[in-house]
Amino acid sequence: MAALDSLLFFTGLGLSEQKARETLKNQTPSAQLREAATQAQQTLGSTIDKATGTLLYGLASRVRDTRRLSFLVSCIASKKTHTEPRLSAALDYVRSHPLDPIDTADFEQECGVGVTVTxxxxxxxxxxxxxxxxxxxxxxxxxxxxxxxxxxxxxxxxxxxxxxxxxxxxxxxxxxxxxxxxxxxEKKPKVAKVQLEETDRTAKDFHKPGENYKTPGYVMTPHTTNLLKQHLEITGGQVRTQLPPEPNGILHIGHAKATNFNFGYAKANNGICFLCFDDTNPEKKEAKFFPAIYDMVAWLGYTPYRVTYASDYFDQLYAWAVELIRRDLAYRGEELKGRNPLPSPWRDRRPMEESLLLFEAVRKGKFSEGEATLWMKLVMEDGKMDPVAYLVKYTPHHRTGDKWCIYPTYDYTHCLCDSIEHIPHSLCTREFQAQCSSYFWLCNALDVCCPVQWEYGRLNLHYAAVSQRKALRLVATGAVRDWDDPRLFTLKALRRRGFPPEGINNFCAWVGVAVAQTTMEPHLLEACVRDVLNDTAPRAMAVLESQWVIITKFPAAKSLDIQVPNFPADETKGFHQVPFAPIVFLERTDFKEEPEPGFKRLAWGQPVGLRHTGYVIELQRVVKGPSGCVTCRRADAGEKPKTFIHWVSQPLMCQVRLYERLFQHKNPEDPTSITTRGGGSISGLPCGPGKPFNEFQFERLGYFSVDPDSHQGKLVFNRTVTLKEDPGKV
Missing domain, CATH: 1.10.10.2420 (Arc Repressor Mutant, subunit A)
Structure with a gap:
């Protein structure tokens, strides 16, 4: 009966029956709507018109600070707030002015009270x-x-x-x-979507600098307004983001998405982006990873506004830890093992003064590793109690040496470093969502400016180990050569394989940014790479498995120099020179003595053209034996070939590495081996002998990149992608 009365009460406010039933399912907005309507009836009488009821419903479902409910209801009942825009302005005003009392004159001016539009x-x-x-x-x-x-x-x-x-x-x-x-x-024709240079997919949801309080779940304190004013004075309202990689490995394709998002959002809003290394754990950091990470960020085309380190702020972080203890918001306890250990027995029994003395003793090295820990007093979103703020580690730090024997954790450090660097938008993947409560709690507990943590879904790929931890295990066990093994999806590996940074950035922009985790097929990344290389990789002719061909009655006494366009579709991009001699090498699959139906290349009675020469040859004699030599002659002028094939003459010998997937299954378990073609040969290259990472299209074969293993007298190429998408990978 009570439910029926409530349903009739809400429909009497102008809500549809369906909306009223939905509201009754949610206890908090339901109670707030009843309270708001009851208060409004004291002014308006028992009957409330639909327009006023709609405003009361909007108020009850959107107000966060219930202390302001009575004030805002009185504004609606007195018709000071009588439209949706005025209600939105009123809600924004009370969010940004959490302190009592409310300046009524300022409120009315900001919320359009008494303003008439004719x-x-x-x-x-x-x-x-x-x-x-x-x-x-x-x-x-x-x-x-x-x-x-x-x-x-x-x-x-x-x-x-x-x-x-x-x-x-x-x-x-x-x-x-x-x-x-x-x-x-007539219907308006559809216009193809233009891919933005910057990744700005979720910008419409982000708060403006200084308006952190408009973010759902943001916690206001009596100090928030002044702290945000100070923040704006320092930053000038500038958008600031931060890429905070942990230097325990090389950046991978998932980090490429994070890099594009952080730098792209800052660039799209005329802001800046920091590169801040999370180097709090001295055991997992190696000096080589710091420059390697910076190099990969630069390779993607981004320049940090400033490079900083969490260790830059160790002194300040320690001082704040002491302040937490003084405020009885942290305590010194023993390290507890296990996934979800019980709360420390010292949580409520150890006096603040004792924790201060013990924490100072910990800093001076009077406790062993695992013997002492600093805990914060809070319960996180995932139910975990009292996250750790400091641990004892007798490991020299790569930047501070032996100065410290205690080191802060990520839970403690992340939000405070963001606050120090005045980052209004802290963008991170969803696995850090559980830390959101500690993020707000810690900044507010210390009365420092609290940024906003925004979570988005991480990028994963099938058939790949998109994780520094998994990649490290592959490197450590020898399953791959190093972090730049072209079968991995680290950025160094992708660069070595020949992936251009533009292709990776385009892929990240195409994937976009959403809350849900994204798992993509690798061939979609390869398609983006192929699109870029099609426009940028000069063409060359190469043969992987050769068939020796002798051309009888060659028209010249010595070899000819043939001018081959770097880009046959656009000869304005230049030419390179290749030799053409009586002995040429074809791809072995381009010749068959007994061809199957549909075979259009060299065979008995079936001449072929040699690309870029205007020369048509036909089969004359086949020599059996180890050499497998084929003799050809120039075809009659009237013979029209069914196709033109690539060839090399007086070639440079090289090694060509054809990489397949490292894993055979979508969920990576078993690394496979590399296929190496040791007997490849190539004609003259458009750009000379080739420097590491130079990219080419080998005509009819695929896109290839010069590997750093190349040396004088021996070129090594890695196949980047095939010319066309392999149907077996789709």
């Missing part, structure tokens, strides 16, 4: 917007986006009624264009 003002604002876009309107007619006109009129008249603006826009557009004609009724 029909004449709406008419003038709409007319100005139409005049601004008049030429485009006359061309596009009713295909023009009238929402743009409404938005510009609303920007001028913030408190105008939206329906009145829409009616005025419709009327003036009709007056300008007249009735719709048949052409106006």
């Amino acid at each position: 029909p004449e003002q709406i008419e003038e604002a709409v007319e100005a917007a139409i005049n601004k876009h008049r030429p485009q309107l006359l061309v596009e007619r009713y295909r023009f986006n009238v929402g743009l006109l409404m938005g510009e009129a609303r920007a001028v008249l913030k408190w105008a009624d939206g329906k009145m603006i829409k009616n005025e826009v419709d009327m003036q557009v009709l007056h300008l264009l007249g009735p719709k004609m048949e052409a106006d009724l």
